[in-house]
């Protein structure tokens with residue numbers, strides 16, 4: 001655990017040592033802020049965060065890979081992966097440490113959006129339930145997206161390639177939902193099950209269904225496991 | 238540092254073979270390094286030095302063969318083995334966005350050093366490699382020479398029993414080359430060291446043992462002094478004998494004019510390399526000895542490449558500018 005935390009701490013510091021963390025946080029706030037404002041400035045608007053929840057999950061398609069693209073690609077480009085992987089550290093500790101650093105940035109960014117919630121309480125009377133479930137959903141959805149972005153970063157030494165591949169994978173997982181409506185029968189059920197978006201609707205409505213929670217956790221763990229396997233398989237190339 | 242017998246085997250490389258796809262980078266590489274040795278791993282560019290070191294540090298798996306570090310197998314007891322290694326890769330990879338001090342702290346933590354000890358040790362290694370003025374400088378701003386020192390500091394930080402240094406003097410200026418060699422000699426008093434190089438004089442300046450590798454195969458293993466002697470000219474004969482290796486080796490060694498006998502691989506019939514002084518053609522003598530024992534002599538010919546030819550491909554003089 002000490003190794004994992006050491007790696008997570010190093011990566012978190014490195015986010016703040018470059019403009020990256022700030023740019024990424026600012027972009028997220030600007031986009032969600034826009035959707036938040038337009039959702040509550042309509043007549044008879046409800047005091048909810050639903051107006052920006054769904055758009056936020058769509059931003060993750062680009063946002064998450066932008067955050068994670070550096071994490072392994074840079075190590076491979078600099079060659080530092082060689083020292084990292086010959087240190088007495090398990091591969092999974094490396095993967096987990098980097099993942100946690102990106103989740104820390106996600107949590108930091110999400111906590112900045114609590115400003116919107118404050119506004120809701122100031123000017124209205126929002127339901128607490130949907131607020132909590134909405135944030136839990138975003139955290140789970142975001143973590144799964146970061147895991148997928150991290151996996152893409154472990155595939156290449158080129159950050160741009162990592163970002164493009166990560167976004168591509170996320171786009172597929174997001175659009176699986178749309179595809180489910182076009183095809184029919186079993187295929188439709190399967191696509192719905194793997195779709196990142198299909199499992200989010202309940203959270204936005206204020207319902208925390210364990211099945212949905214387990215889904216995001218499974219996706220995250222599975223993709224982190226793939227990342228670890230990929231690091232290990234590099235040894236066999 | 239753990240105490241152990243002076244002649245304890247610290248690194249045991251056995252029959253390493255590595256293929257990159259279909260390309261064979263090293264074949265059947267074996268050597269041992271004992272406690273306190275500074276072993277020079279000498280070979281021209283592309284001979285397989287980096288490949289061997291990457292396998293020895295657990296970065297790459299071999300296609301076949303084993304490496305043991307202080308008795309621990311680098312593949313099956315990887316963490317135990319890795320704990321005992323300090324490694325400086327050829328490219329000196331460093332995190333350019335970190336300061337020297339933060340970097341050392343990070344690497345020390347990964348090596349499991351207790352915080353208190355780590356703080357103290359960082360001061361010590363900064364002292365040893367002389368980078369005081371730069372301890373709070375971002376690594377990206379350091380010159381090549383200072384990066385090299387930071388890389389060395391990282392390698393010795395956790396007081397590893399075995400130091401593996403891949404071409405530690407390339408790409409730095411001549412004054413720093415001299416200093417680095419001095420430092421390695423100094424470190425050799427406390428650590429067992431393997432250093433690779435393609436510079437012949439470096440080996441006699443720094444090392445007490447030499448393994449020469451060429452096109453992925455070990456072609457000689459000796460002390461620098463003996464090697465210098467052999468450099469004056471040797472003849473190598475390769476032969477294939479069907480007969481008990483335990484008896485063939487002593488017989489060949491006993492022949493007049495033979496300087497060294499090595500066996501390649503474990504195959505049956507065995508392949509042997511016999512070295513003799515230049516000009517002494519021992520082929521007839523060898524053939525007679527083998528046949529008189531009733532063993533089968535399947536092949537007898539001058540070895541394809543002589544030590545001398547390999548030396549020609551090595552850098553035999555200090556390059557200008559290191």
Ligand SMILES: Nc1ncnc2c1ncn2[C@@H]1O[C@H](COP(=O)(O)OP(=O)(O)O)[C@@H](O)[C@H]1O
Nearest residue numbers: 257260262280281282283284285286287288289
């Ligand atoms: N990752 C790799 N993939 C394919 N071939 C490689 C790889 N690394 C090294 N080689 C080849 O293996 C041979 C040995 O390389 P290397 O171990 O780097 O030698 P040295 O360090 O002695 O210069 C060279 O011919 C090199 O081109």
Ligand SMILES: [Mg+2]
Nearest residue numbers: 286287288327
């Ligand atoms: Mg090399």
